[in-house]
Amino acid sequence: MKIEIGESLMLSWLKHAKNCQLVQLNWKPSVKSWDIHNEVIVESMMKESDQYFKDKYNLDLFKLNRSYSQLLQQAEIDTLGLEVGGAGRVQNIYGIDVAFHESGLNYGSNKEETISRVLKKMIRTSMAIHGYFDLNKGNIIFAAPKIASSIREPLHLYISELQELFRSKGLNFRFELLCNEEFKEKIFNVVTALSNSVSDTSELFMRSIQMYNLFAEEKQVSSLPKTTIKAKKVPADFKxxxxxxxxxxxxxxxxxLIAEDLLTEQEVERLQRLDYAKRTFNITYPVLKRIDSASSMTEQQKVNGRPRFYAEPYTIYGTNYLLCNHWVEDLSRSYFEAWLRRIEEAT
Structure with a gap:
């Protein structure tokens, strides 16, 4: 199976930025085995969407193919991701189509054809999720690193109208176009920043970034003191x-921070103190915990019987530590980012 670089990028984005435990590339339904739920709604939404854009903008989304069940059976989603929470419930589902055209997105002989193809993909993806997963909400994304303004601007308008059309029918799908600078900031920058912490050799985009970084690191100039050469780093407040x-x-x-020797020994000592963790990060456990070689790793991860530290050890100045895993988005993020900026500015 051929895997496009854009699909591999989105796989890594869903796994590591969106916390999707299940991600599949080139998802297709098993049409002979699976039942279609909400069949009446699926057909009516595809018909109404098709008619809406034909009447208002003279766009023919589904052309001569008016068999909506067949259109649904032909659905293929470039990257499908599920974030699963407690009791096995799906908290978020993502259906993403991605296109990497170096000269700019182009699906046909004119911009109307390209716009129609994008809208068709988004509608069919949402209805595949509604029909095969029996879900009435999800994140439908079309992602492309380069789209000309003559296509991008009307697409933004049409997608917002598509959103309202679905909401008026009680369907809470979120349609989003991520392209150009947004693609760079929200997808490319994020995955690149996370690449150092991922070691899965099946993630081709991640591996290509890691190989690039291997050879792109700044070379030390022999005539300069060692302390004047610093590794290139991603700032705490990158877009x-x-x-x-x-x-x-x-x-x-x-x-x-560890790879680039940005943590001083004094800071490592402070990170092991509970009072420092509360004041600096607004968390209730020390950030670092020194590993005791005489005790089991499983027990050292726990506090009052609950795992509060990640299993993977970090080696800093020759000593092994566990890193706290109990971070709360709304309570800790701003504190952590402020600390990270301070550490980076001190180097």
Missing amino acids: GAEIIKIGALVRSSFDR
């Missing part, structure tokens, strides 16, 4: 950082 969940941000940041 797109807000997309990363707090846990992933903490882990990837510590990976980088």
